[in-house]
Amino acid sequence: MKNHKFQQIRIRINASGESVRFTAETDKLFAIVKAIYVSLPDSRMLVGTSLGLKINGQEVFDDAHEVRLLTCGNQVAPNKKFFHFEERIEAGGSAVEGRFTDPGTLYNVTYPYDVKVYLWLVNETQHKSHEHHK
Amino acid sequence: MTDIRYSIIRLEVTQPGQVVEISHKLPSHVNRCTGYLSRHTQGIISGLDLPEIGLLALEFNSRKQLYINDVIEFEASPGIIPLYRDIDIPLINGQLVTGYYLDTRRVDSKALLNKMFAPYKVSIYLRCEYLKTETDVRSTAIHTTATQTAKC
Numbered sequence: 001m002k003n004h005k006f007q008q009i010r011i012r013i014n015a016s017g018e019s020v021r022f023t024a025e026t027d028k029l030f031a032i033v034k035a036i037y038v039s040l041p042d043s044r045m046l047v048g049t050s051l052g053l054k055i056n057g058q059e060v061f062d063d064a065h066e067v068r069l070l071t072c073g074n075q076v077a078p079n080k081k082f083f084h085f086e087e088r089i090e091a092g093g094s095a096v097e098g099r100f101t102d103p104g105t106l107y108n109v110t111y112p113y114d115v116k117v118y119l120w121l122v123n124e125t126q127h128k129s130h131e132h133h134k
Numbered sequence: 135m136t137d138i139r140y141s142i143i144r145l146e147v148t149q150p151g152q153v154v155e156i157s158h159k160l161p162s163h164v165n166r167c168t169g170y171l172s173r174h175t176q177g178i179i180s181g182l183d184l185p186e187i188g189l190l191a192l193e194f195n196s197r198k199q200l201y202i203n204d205v206i207e208f209e210a211s212p213g214i215i216p217l218y219r220d221i222d223i224p225l226i227n228g229q230l231v232t233g234y235y236l237d238t239r240r241v242d243s244k245a246l247l248n249k250m251f252a253p254y255k256v257s258i259y260l261r262c263e264y265l266k267t268e269t270d271v272r273s274t275a276i277h278t279t280a281t282q283t284a285k286c
Contacts, residue, residue, distance in 0.1 A: 043212050048176035048255075064142050066175055066257060073212040083215050087138045103176060 005030050009096065009117040016111060017104025026055070026091040030121035033089040035082035038071045039116040046071065048103030051117070056094040060085070063099050082120055091121050137265070139164055143258040144175070147188070147237050150251045156192065156233040160262060165225050167194065169218030169261030174208045177254025184208035184239070188256065192233040195226045206235075206256055218261050231260070 009024045026033060038051060051070065052063030061070075070083045100115055143158045160167075172190055185207050192202040201223055235256060 046212055059139070062140060062142055064144070064257075065140060065259075066173075068173070068212060069171070069216055069259065071212070072215045076214050080214065105176065 002029075003123045005121040007119045007121055009098075009119070011100050011115040011117065012112055013100070013102050013115060014112040015102075016109075017102055019099060019101040021097070021099050023098075024096040026094045026096060026119065027121055028093040030091045031124045032122050033085060033091045033094075033119050034122045035084045035120040036070055037082045037118045037120070038067050039118065040067070040071070041113050042109065043073055045102075045109060045113075048105060050101045050103075052099040052101075054095075054097045055089050058089075060089065063101070067100075082118075091119075137263060138168075139262050139264060141260040141262055143231065143260070145235050145256045145258070146253060147177075147235070147256065148253045150237060150239060152237045154235040154237075156231065156235065156258075158231045159228070160225060160231060160260070162227050164262035164264050165227070166263045166265065167221060167223040167225055167260050168263055169259075170202055170221050171216055171218045171259040171261075172204055172206055173216060173257060173259075174206060175255045175257040177252055178208050179252070180208060181210055183210045187237070187239050187254075189236045189238055190233065190256075190258070192231060192258070194223050194229070194231055196229040197232055198226075198229075199223065202233075218259070225262070 005027055007024075007027055009022060011020055011022050013020060033055060036053075040046060040049070046068045049067040050064050051061060051067050052065060053059075053061040072081050096119070098117070100117075139161065141158075141160055141164070143156060145154045145156065147154060170192075174187060178184070178187065186205050187208050188206040190202065190204045190206055191200065192204075193200045201221060239251070
């Protein structure tokens with residue numbers, strides 16, 4: 001059985017300074033949200049952009065939480081790109097709500113652009129073995 | 135259930151050499167601070183990394199504990215995900231996080247600094263924990279029993 005899934009949430013930003021609310025649902029076949037990664041078209045966009053996130057009604061990140069703390073540069077190895085949650089966050093069909101905010105001060109950025117939020121979902125056994133290795 | 139909260143303190147620097155006073159009240163339900171991270175968030179545009187743009191001093195529990203002295207840098211190109219620095223500070227309910235931020239951007243001529251200075255923002259992230267008390271456990275237990283009764 002598959003133990004990992006990278007679920008993608010795509011958000012379209014149409015204009016400078018726009019703040020977009022998004023909702024999604026985690027895959028029912030996976031138990032835990034292990035990590036998150038936010039992909040932007042250009043690394044210059046990282047400065048000042050923010051992402052708020054609630055999973056299952058619980059606040060994970062405040063709306064002012066900077067995207068830079070959840071992502072990294074292109075030169076970083078793929079298996080090091082994700083921000084790992086330190087607490088246990090239930091998946092299994094949980095409601096995901098969030099808000100992505102463009103800072104409105106970006107230079108040389110073409111609108112519209114797409115933001116991709118990746119949630120790394122795992123099953124129970126995989127999460128426990130990861131914690132054990134820590 | 136989530137029991138970590140990230141508290142964000144945002145500072146705005148509008149003048150060269152400015153001292154910004156920090157006075158921030160943490161939510162009353164968090165009782166331990168376990169991580170700290172501070173960084174430039176918005177405003178400075180440069181193609182080069184700047185090793186120092188300011189100095190930061192942070193105190194917890196209304197000036198009872200001076201815990202953090204740090205140098206704030208500017209990162210031109212993003213590398214790995216910034217890591218929280220581990221701290222372990224028990225928080226007293228209702229007390230303040232206080233401190234100062236000093237802008238120290240250096241340019242050879244003061245006139246040049248004034249001309250090219252643009253306001254910028256610095257964010258301080260505090261990773262705080264909410265520990266469940268006995269009261270929370272008891273209320274959960276009551277809820278479970280009530281649910282079971284309803285099912286019967």
